[in-house]
Amino acid sequence: MKSGPIDPLVCPISYTVSIVRGKWQWVILWLLYTEKVQRYGELKKRLPTISHKMLSQQLSSLEQEELIHREEYPQIPPKVEYSLTEKGKTMIPVLEIMAEWGRRYSSQA
Amino acid sequence: MKSGPIDPLVCPISYTVSIVRGKWQWVILWLLYTEKVQRYGELKKRLPTISHKMLSQQLSSLEQEELIHREEYPQIPPKVEYSLTEKGKTMIPVLEIMAEWGRRYSSQA
DNA sequence: CTGGATCCAGCCAGATACTG
């Protein structure tokens, strides 16, 4: 899952899935899209089955891809807010259509 | 990556990514969409970096989800053709928009 | 040609403990 895209000309999708890796990153993007801004703990609460470490890693990865923005407030106790970047917002049409598919076909499973 | 979706109401995307798992399955769906019908060997040739085992597994998984159809011709040497099912074709809008994102942003990377 | 079965190294995710 970590090697680069195949051949963007043959398969432009391979680039997309090399930027957003795995199910968690899609889910996190969706939450930041629908909730606008979320603190670390809020995300964790909405994802009961994700481990602490996983969430950190995926957030960090998304931040490196510049899809999400991390705003840290230097205070005690710490407070960190995550939100979509402008680049991240370009993913919204993708998120929407994936969600639409999910809504439509999860019911007739 | 294998546990079920979170909560479809909170996150309908989680269902979608629980059906299509990992980068390879997206790539394979894309190839079957653009090429209509592909033999096992053709897919393998188009995916130089996928291993034999991986390709088999992913195809099998997609078949179980009823997203692709496996047509076996009982002859020597064997011939097997893969194509999208009707359910698989419902994924086309998703594939298209993911591909569009890839085309647009892979160039300015 | 299209797979399945097996072996095995390497990665990965979970648990736990620690920090600012």
Next chain:
DNA sequence: CAGTATCTGGCTGGATCCAG
């Protein structure tokens, strides 16, 4: 609260061999 560090068991994917 929001992470990071470490350890470890288990899973995964690659390579190889076998079969119809």
